[in-house]
Amino acid sequence: MATLIRKLICTTNAAKPVAPYNQAVVADRTVYVSGCLGLDKNTMQLVAGGAAEQTEMALKNMEAVLVAAGSGVDKVVKNTIFVKDLNDFGTVNEVYKKVFSKDFPARSCVQVARLPMDALVEIECIALTGAVSTVSE
Template sequence: MDKIVKRIIATKTAPEPIGPYSQAVVADKTVYVSGCLGVSLETGKLVDGGAKEQAETALTHLKNVLRASGSNMNNVVKTTVFLQDFNDFPTVNQVYKEAFVRNFPARSCVQVAKLPMGALVEIEAIAVAGEN
């Protein structure tokens, strides 16, 4: 049986986890990125503004975690976007289109009752590592 390589990803360019989980885990050539929130690295609190600003910050953190794992936004194959209020969908969708400019990944987007820290947006991803 082949041995599978599992690597835990931790980077200072994204907020530290607020619970018992990793920023990302690489299993063989698949990268599983935990949900990213719009948290300021400087304050550890949600960024000022609304869903737009939180989505922009969450996607920046996602990019940074992917980079630390040896991947990038072009290698993302699936995302899940969690919204506290689905009325924010058009705003978040516009920010999302600026982050993923071609070969869009598969995506689910759902409204949830509550997100950690009272966030309005959380974004998780699955990507492949290496050259694409």
């Protein structure tokens, strides 16, 4: 049986993890991106503003990690969004649609009691690497 490679992803183009985990792990051709917060990568502080600004920065961090893993937002198959307040659902969606504008990945969005650093939004994803074709059924 062939040995699968588990590649640990770490890039300076996104905010560093705030706990003991990697930004992403690639197993075979699948990328598992850890939860991304709306952190400025230079200050490691949450960006000013509200849910919209944190969502935008979290997605930028996620994109940078995907690129470092040899993937991209066009290869995301599943997103999970955690929000502190589900009343921000519409706001998060408006920002999300700027990044995911067609061929939407599967997605969940749930309200949670608390997020690291008291963030308002956290986003994780699963993506693919290599050549990917999209077919609608």
